[in-house]
Amino acid sequence: MASASPRRQDLLDALGIKYKSVPAELDEHFFPGELPRKAAERVAREKAEAVARNFEHGLILAADTIVVCDGKVLGKPQDEDDAFLMLSHLSGKSHEVITAVCIKDIDQAESEVESEVTRVYFRSLSPMEIRTYISSGEAMDKAGAYGIQGLGSVFVERIDGCYFNVVGLPISRVYGMLARRGTNILRNE
Template sequence: MRQIILASASPRRKELLKQFIGDNFLVYASSYEESPYPGLHPKELLLRHSTEKARDVAKHFNSGLVISADTSVLFNGKLLGKPKSPEEAEEMLKLLSGHRFLVVTGLTVLDLDSGVEIKELESTTVWMDEISSEQISAYVRTGESLDKAGAFAVQGKGAAFVEKIEGDFFNVVGLPLFRLGKILQKFGVSIFQEDLP
């Protein structure tokens, strides 16, 4: 299999990619600073961020495929990223309580050998149950919400609040595996391919 580089420091993305293709990939966190681009649609912004992360990491390698993703919650036309404080986490959860919203990922795979980039968006619809203030406070105190877009982890205790999901579950965790698999196929990489001795 070709060298694959995950342009992310996220332990969740690392774990998902490992379950998908095994241990044969490198992790290299991007130093790209995400910044707002006025006038850019929120979904296009996520795609821009994922592409810039991939390009930043690509500078450090000569060959292989760089995978980058940027995930956020999209609610009422606004992106909800990672909360900067427990107070902000509580505000996000109060906002999402009892509502349907999207989890959107901008996904970029950059082929260092050909210079080809494939950039795609994945959206998953999430229905969140109504959560009491007491539940929100108790959840935020666990610390789980602080490094998660939208302040909840569907793969953790936050699952108690998620009534229903329509779309790719793994997208909500942070890496849309179905779409990633399709993109890797376009680059000639099969997730079922075994390395020959």
């Protein structure tokens, strides 16, 4: 897996998937005018390609998650002030969480990229709630500055779509992609 994300690792561990975590070292930038979904797909592919260079065989799973609100892409906050601005922007609105997934089959020299979109609805947040949440430390390593699986869940009124996508890995989609490559995780092969 081309990721050091503890959340993605937890999801794969819960499924009993055997993997090695090798973070991709690359600049996750977006190009001017690039559509958010296409940008996430490109970054996921680049992560898979970067990690695949270290292996001769096997499958590489890479993902990239972004949050989009009012057309603005929100990645991981750079600092607490940035996290405050992001959460203030999300307050009382809906936004999209886009996770792009790339499976690179080194043996077949093929890559498959898909993405999942989930709409998340936030309740209105007070500045005090935002500051308290940020002080927990949970906001700092997550796209959009919140984690739906932790304290950030209190901000979410509802979602339309895949919960696991918001966590960082759309499990059902990953299952389908792996199954097409001959890996059936239900049999733990």
